[in-house]
Amino acid sequence: MLRYALQRLLYVMPVAFGVSIVCFLLVHLAPGDPLTAIMPIDATADQQAEMRAAYGFDRPLPVQYGIWLWKVFHGDLGNSIASGRPVVSEVARAVGNSLILATLATLIGFGFGTFFGFVAGYFRGSVLDRLASLVSILGVSVPHYWLGMVMVIVFSAILGWLPSTGAGPGGSTDWRPDFDHLRYIILPALTMSAIPMGIISRTVRALVADILSQDFVQALRAKGMGEWDVFKHVVRNAAPTALAVMGLQLGYLLGGSILIETVFAWPGTGFLLNTAIFQRDLPLLQGTILVLAFFFVGLNLIVDVLQSALDPRIQRG
Amino acid sequence: MSSPSSSIVEARNLTVDFAAGRGSLRAVCGVDLSLKPGETVALLGESGSGKSVTLRALMRLHPNSAKIGGAITVDGQDVLALSPAQLRAYRGRIVSMIFQDPGLAFDPVYRIGDQIAETVMRHEGCSHAQARKRGLELFERVRIPSPERRLDNYPHEMSGGMRQRAMIALALACRPKVLLADEPTTALDATVQIQVLLLLRELQREFGLAIVFVTHDIGVAVEIADRIAVMYAGRIVESGSCASVIRNPSHPYTRGLLASRAHATLAKGERLYAIPGSPPDLAAPPPGCAFGPRCDRFIDGCAADVPENIAIEAGHEARCFRLSALEHGSNAA
Numbered sequence: 001m002l003r004y005a006l007q008r009l010l011y012v013m014p015v016a017f018g019v020s021i022v023c024f025l026l027v028h029l030a031p032g033d034p035l036t037a038i039m040p041i042d043a044t045a046d047q048q049a050e051m052r053a054a055y056g057f058d059r060p061l062p063v064q065y066g067i068w069l070w071k072v073f074h075g076d077l078g079n080s081i082a083s084g085r086p087v088v089s090e091v092a093r094a095v096g097n098s099l100i101l102a103t104l105a106t107l108i109g110f111g112f113g114t115f116f117g118f119v120a121g122y123f124r125g126s127v128l129d130r131l132a133s134l135v136s137i138l139g140v141s142v143p144h145y146w147l148g149m150v151m152v153i154v155f156s157a158i159l160g161w162l163p164s165t166g167a168g169p170g171g172s173t174d175w176r177p178d179f180d181h182l183r184y185i186i187l188p189a190l191t192m193s194a195i196p197m198g199i200i201s202r203t204v205r206a207l208v209a210d211i212l213s214q215d216f217v218q219a220l221r222a223k224g225m226g227e228w229d230v231f232k233h234v235v236r237n238a239a240p241t242a243l244a245v246m247g248l249q250l251g252y253l254l255g256g257s258i259l260i261e262t263v264f265a266w267p268g269t270g271f272l273l274n275t276a277i278f279q280r281d282l283p284l285l286q287g288t289i290l291v292l293a294f295f296f297v298g299l300n301l302i303v304d305v306l307q308s309a310l311d312p313r314i315q316r317g
Numbered sequence: 318m319s320s321p322s323s324s325i326v327e328a329r330n331l332t333v334d335f336a337a338g339r340g341s342l343r344a345v346c347g348v349d350l351s352l353k354p355g356e357t358v359a360l361l362g363e364s365g366s367g368k369s370v371t372l373r374a375l376m377r378l379h380p381n382s383a384k385i386g387g388a389i390t391v392d393g394q395d396v397l398a399l400s401p402a403q404l405r406a407y408r409g410r411i412v413s414m415i416f417q418d419p420g421l422a423f424d425p426v427y428r429i430g431d432q433i434a435e436t437v438m439r440h441e442g443c444s445h446a447q448a449r450k451r452g453l454e455l456f457e458r459v460r461i462p463s464p465e466r467r468l469d470n471y472p473h474e475m476s477g478g479m480r481q482r483a484m485i486a487l488a489l490a491c492r493p494k495v496l497l498a499d500e501p502t503t504a505l506d507a508t509v510q511i512q513v514l515l516l517l518r519e520l521q522r523e524f525g526l527a528i529v530f531v532t533h534d535i536g537v538a539v540e541i542a543d544r545i546a547v548m549y550a551g552r553i554v555e556s557g558s559c560a561s562v563i564r565n566p567s568h569p570y571t572r573g574l575l576a577s578r579a580h581a582t583l584a585k586g587e588r589l590y591a592i593p594g595s596p597p598d599l600a601a602p603p604p605g606c607a608f609g610p611r612c613d614r615f616i617d618g619c620a621a622d623v624p625e626n627i628a629i630e631a632g633h634e635a636r637c638f639r640l641s642a643l644e645h646g647s648n649a650a
Contacts, residue, residue, distance in 0.1 A: 215421035222378055223436045223487065224409030233424050240426075311426055312471040 117204025
């Protein structure tokens, strides 16, 4: 088990290396000079050259990459051009907020998704199946920013039950597990949970239907096992795939929640990316993407190891 | 035929209907089957003849949408009247089953030992340690090498032959009286087949099991069975003692089956006999004798009615109108 985990960790190295190159090149692929955005229009050519030298943009690309990577290794992602603050601290806070939101949304989505999926898979073709399928298809296909706006209209504007934007009272950007902060996370988390709920529900439905049609289920009944025992076997067989999908969903939500975080002004990575893009804050953009990419790689690693622990057929050698 | 009181399995006029589209499909139409304790009956027939459906009906393994008619009595219990709880107690304890492909009949993500233990615990309410001890005894009994270690294997870590031995161990875990075997050797290599058959025969004597053995392989049927029942299109068309049926096949279908076997006297290049045509569509069976359209002795009267059983010898009967006209005695000893 441990050996497999270490082996997988080794495989992650070249992936991480590739990710860092892509992240670095991203800045230089974007049209325009990263400095023009923050320099006054009437800056002289000398001033521009001086600025370029100060940020190291006058060096050859491989050298720039080497210097950048060296700094990344030492936990230095540079300073935000817009705010002047270190990118690391900005990203760290945003990642924390996004992680909380994405985890909660995934848990809600996973809970409802597996429930609907099992119901639909067990009662294929029935009214229950169609209802569960309808809910999950809606979850996947309804635009989430629209769903977010509707939630705000209903629960904040009309009913006034919950706050519509921000992460806490008084514009707080540090999430704390108390009741006041909890009220702020409910709407974005529910909105965001629609995505994993739909996908996990569809996956689990297909899984359960497939497992129930396999010979071993009949063999279980043939040896006198009750439906509850059969259900436990089905869960155990469905778990590896369902968990893998959940892990990947968590990864997507961590970085792919730009729209929802923007609608709810949730101070997470999506919101940060949005800000960085519009302000052409390239160090911030670069740093955020790199951190998110590493998150994704790490999450995949965890899912792989978990899967092999749950499903003995996945090779550990 | 034995009287119902001495038999452990007694099926009378068994029918199984499946819902198919708007109508229904009769996969088994009036099967009578009777087994004494310790007796082996082979249900012989090609795919779609209803042999596996008959087997599963004895355990009510079909989905609820399937309708089972007639009467099934096993070990004094009216199987069709059992409540769900009684049915669970009946399955695995009175009657157990081994499947065609043991690779698919075990749950792939549970250890084999745990799958045996869960059955024992389910029926006998004992501890996991006791159930595991039973599993170990059974693994030794079915001659699985290094049984202690093998109990901790997952199904994919075993060979096909070993998995089928494990399947037999599982089926016998709660000392059932009847074993239903659904082509248990079909998925195995020829050399492993014979080992499994020998093992089954040995265990049958030891446990006094009655076995219903479904197969399409006459060689396997002869090897294991006391009696053979040949099925065609949902009916038993011929049944009798193994020796009697092989020595004196009376139904044209049985004769065709025997003739279409590859045997040692077949010269290289010689054509293998095949029964012409293909099995009937059960949703629209031919009128009268279902074998009629493929039969080389077909006369007009065959399509009029379903033939009744005609006695050939004591305990050997066949459903064919032309039997009285056939000189079936000519090749008898």
